[in-house]
Amino acid sequence: MIEPSTESRSGARGRFLDRHPDLFCCPGCGGRLATGEASVLCQACGHRFPITAEIPQLFWPNEWDPTKDDVTERMKSFYEANPFPNYDDFDSAGTLLDKARRGLFAKLLDDQIPFGARVIECGCGTGQLTNFLSIANRTVIGVDLCMSSLRMALDFKQQNGLERAHFYQMNLFRPSFKPESFDLVISNGVLHHTSDPFLGFQSIARLVRPGGFILVGLYHRYGRLATDLRRALFRLSHDRFLFLDRHASDQNVSREKRRSWFMDQYKNPHESKHTVGEVVTWLYRTGFEFVNSVPKTMPLSPIDESERLFKPQRLGSGLERLAVNLGMIVTGHREGGFFIVIARKPAAKT
Ligand SMILES: C[S@@+](CC[C@H](N)C(=O)[O-])C[C@H]1O[C@@H](n2cnc3c(N)ncnc32)[C@H](O)[C@@H]1O
Ligand SMILES: [Zn+2]
Numbered sequence: 294m295i296e297p298s299t300e301s302r303s304g305a306r307g308r309f310l311d312r313h314p315d316l317f318c319c320p321g322c323g324g325r326l327a328t329g330e331a332s333v334l335c336q337a338c339g340h341r342f343p344i345t346a347e348i349p350q351l352f353w354p355n356e357w358d359p360t361k362d363d364v365t366e367r368m369k370s371f372y373e374a375n376p377f378p379n380y381d382d383f384d385s386a387g388t389l390l391d392k393a394r395r396g397l398f399a400k401l402l403d404d405q406i407p408f409g410a411r412v413i414e415c416g417c418g419t420g421q422l423t424n425f426l427s428i429a430n431r432t433v434i435g436v437d438l439c440m441s442s443l444r445m446a447l448d449f450k451q452q453n454g455l456e457r458a459h460f461y462q463m464n465l466f467r468p469s470f471k472p473e474s475f476d477l478v479i480s481n482g483v484l485h486h487t488s489d490p491f492l493g494f495q496s497i498a499r500l501v502r503p504g505g506f507i508l509v510g511l512y513h514r515y516g517r518l519a520t521d522l523r524r525a526l527f528r529l530s531h532d533r534f535l536f537l538d539r540h541a542s543d544q545n546v547s548r549e550k551r552r553s554w555f556m557d558q559y560k561n562p563h564e565s566k567h568t569v570g571e572v573v574t575w576l577y578r579t580g581f582e583f584v585n586s587v588p589k590t591m592p593l594s595p596i597d598e599s600e601r602l603f604k605p606q607r608l609g610s611g612l613e614r615l616a617v618n619l620g621m622i623v624t625g626h627r628e629g630g631f632f633i634v635i636a637r638k639p640a641a642k643t
Contacts, residue, residue, distance in 0.1 A: 328349075494575050
């Protein structure tokens, strides 16, 4: 585990990187990084990464075969205009803690990720989860493509003195962190907005230390049907009937937050849909072990406050998973048709 941060509000720029040079690497060549006055410099290839509005831009583009579709720039432009999930005007560390802990999943995470753990959130958006998890003495790094989201995340961190949250611009296909550096890698609602979710999974899975965990949240193939129907209806009606989506019409949250939700769900330039079965093949191919999922892979197995998220659970049979998948058609409409898989990288053999 890493030692307590001594970073001050005003001196956030690059300091964490300089205290932990062994955690970072150049996303272009893998070389060592060091912070200068207004940039981060790769000491191997000499590439200079700008620091804009106190956020180191460690972004490196994909270098794929030009025939391979790459939505990265489209997604970046979309989220620059529509940072997600955005904040309420009155949000503070207290209300963030309060709201997050009212949600069962965030509360379970907060209760069960050990204090002192080193966590990275790949695709942190406006940084709610990163900021929230950092409150309990964990070092949490939030990375995203989108500078306007990262700026909101950093503002919130600074206004609330959350010294253990750190934000960087990064393309998850080109990590700027050394392999096997994190106890937990989280990527919630992100891989389905990329051109190659499995390649993205492989890329972030490398960041997990042996014995550590990965948590991915993805749109569900069947759970997303209700959203698809609403999207078609909104399109035909020129965005009337917004009351059909409780988040888009919730008067208890800010206009910006409602708009962010609506744009993310209904106007997104790219999304794909998945199943637990598909993610299980990803785990198999990357050497990870299935640990748990939300919902469970067995029907009629609700999750409550006693759930141990990181304790290995039985993977339901094909038939059980089919029943859960079909159930998602009915229940998936609630949170945008989402499911979560948690997996573990086996500990190194001694
Ligand atoms: C739907 S938002 C999810 C934000 C946050 N994880 C949450 O659950 O509220 C998707 C985020 O993924 C980011 N993203 C998409 N492709 C990415 C990539 N290649 N590298 C890093 N971030 C990416 C977007 O910029 C956006 O902020
Ligand atoms: Zn380099």
